[in-house]
Amino acid sequence: MSELDIGILALQGDVAENLMSTMEAMNELGIDGSVSQVKTPDQISAVDGLIIPGGESTMMGQLSITNGAMNSLKEKIESGIPVLGICAGMILLSKNSKDRVLGATKQPLLDVLDVEIERNSFGRQKDSFEAEVSLDAMDIPSFQGVFIRAPAVLRTGSGVETLGKFNEKIIAVKQGNILATSFHPELTRDVSLHKQFVKMVKDSKS
């Protein structure tokens, strides 16, 4: 058994990139841990921490209902294991999500993060952008934010801490064991956010 087992939800999206960033983060922290791809309820129930990667949130939501992953994800997160939701992952974690153009949709959500999300908040792919953001509450003063058809948080509930904003829109939040970002730390070489997440998982185990 390794010290920590972190799972990347591997139904769809940029799974391998998160796997590499998490392994690199463990390396830099000198933590002996393992990172694996998880798809099934059994695999999900075995991990100490979970990353829901970037991809298409509608697709991931539907598929996780089909194979029963939705319920085990929800149970596992409510039991208190740390979870990092990135872009589509942030949408999936939310209680409420609407599309900037289409408005309310019927997409399945995990309903654990008390925020309202606006999907495609900054526009379509041509308006995807890179910009420096700061997450001072996470001890990350400067991070190159890669925003791809990114969502933003419109409203936060009482237990939710805003970690970062871009142009007046909330782009990173924390609620207890749940961490979520609009941008993609796994697409850059900087693993400082993944390191903070690995520390959260380590702290939750001790």
Next chain:
Amino acid sequence: MIPLSGDLAKAKGIKSENVESVDVTKGTSTLKRGFAHMLKNGVVMDVTTVEQAQIAEEAGAVSVMVLDKLPSDVRKAGGVARTASIRIIQDIMDHVTIPVMAKCRIGHVYEAKVLAEANVDMVDESEVLTPADENHHIWKWDFTTPFVNGARSLAEALRRIEEGAAMIRTKGEPGTGNVAEAVLHIKKVNDELRTIKSIYDSDDKQGLVSMAREFKVSLDLVEETAKLGRMPVVNFAAGGIATPADAAYLMSLGCDGIFVGSGIFKAEDAMERARAVVLATTFWEDADAVKEAQKMINEKQSILGLDVNNLELRMQERGGSS
């Protein structure tokens, strides 16, 4: 982190602006290639109407590709195949939340500009449409919108990447419902990757130079690809995929995801089949799950399919030599 091999740092498509004293950059390779990375392990479906796009989204497609006619109808109709109506593309963008792609003719810079202005998420410079320039593909670095291109070999793929493609797909033989050519193309790419990787591993610089000459691309790009041992951008399967088992087979050959053209909406069980192809693509490693997906479709309702050896038109050869 994602590979940025062959990146052109000063491309015209990169736009910088200042939003409330913060520098914002659009159209970088990280953003264009990163967009394709978000589609991985997913299925992109060809559609011609809003209704088909909604069926695709509901079935779990990661994106839809808008065409005027499905590839098998392009084959039947003959004549010149052009980009789809902008009104239909925009109507589809107003009705689905997933990304919307559209095809332009090979080399047709202005069809591509029109699609970019219409705000599609990705442009497919496609051999399914009639080429507008037999000698040159579009110089895709000039665009902020990312492009996907077809390729039958690693050489073709690297030439497209050198022109700025952010994603590659096999060409296969579109509109045939016959997966054989897509299988041939991905296997060729895999063989060529193994070859250049072994040249790289044996520290044979001269060998890499020969490969760059043979491929007609820069040595740097060949060297970086050889080092990676895989295509430096996301590589999907396309051309002739008709069933869940087809999709799973191509995933098993190392493709990052699947494009389905005529296979779904020329079948008589489109809704079920769309869902089944998505399931088989996600769970391709589990043969039992693929069987369950295959059970959702009825072979009597599959697209009839064509023998690829007796075709009047081989779309895959379009733009192949340049």
